[in-house]
Amino acid sequence: MGSMMYKTGLSTxxxxxxxGGLGGSVSQVTMVAIFSVLALLMAELTSHTAATNMIGPLAITAAMSAGLSPVPICIGIALASSLGFMLPVSTPPNAIVYATGYIPITRMLHSGVIIDFVGIAFVTIPLVVYFVTWVVGI
Structure with missing residues (x-):
């Protein structure tokens, strides 16, 4: 699916x-945060592999259009798409836990939202700090 997005020009x-919607100039931090959150939201509703395959090509071409390196953005997407813990559809272990009947969906949603916020912070902030120090050479 991702390769077809490249071939057809959809990702570009x-x-x-x-x-263009972000005003043309955007920072690396903003790009990592935006695409990490998009990958996370998509991974909550689909499989993690599908979320990565859909968001990855978009992030790469958007980063290249902005003149940024796509590497930290792609790493953020890969890590953030693994944080889907809110719904039973996200991963098979979530479905198994929900199917037992011991964990109601409301508890899964509440716990999943907390994990999502903490996870995005842990994915975005260290990744950007590492990349900036690597580029600057500190």
């Missing part, structure tokens, strides 16, 4: 739309 078009 959507990437340019994202950069």
């Amino acid at each position: 078009w959507v990437g340019d739309l994202i950069i």
Whole structure:
């Protein structure tokens, strides 16, 4: 699916739309945060592999359109798409836990939201700090 997004030009078009919608100039931190959150939200509703395959090509072309390195953004997407713990559809272990009947969906949603917020902070902040120090050479 991701390769088809490249071949048809869809990823370039959507990437340019994202950069244009953000005003043309965007920082590495903003890009990592935006695409990490998109990957996380998509991973809550689909499989993690599908979320990564859909968001990855968009992030790469958007980063290239903005003149940024796509590496930290892709790492953020890969890590954030593994944080889907809110719904039973996210992962098979979630479905197994929900199917036991001991954990209601409301408790899964509450716990999943907490994990999502903490996880995005832990994915985004260290990744950006590491990349910036690597580029600057500190």
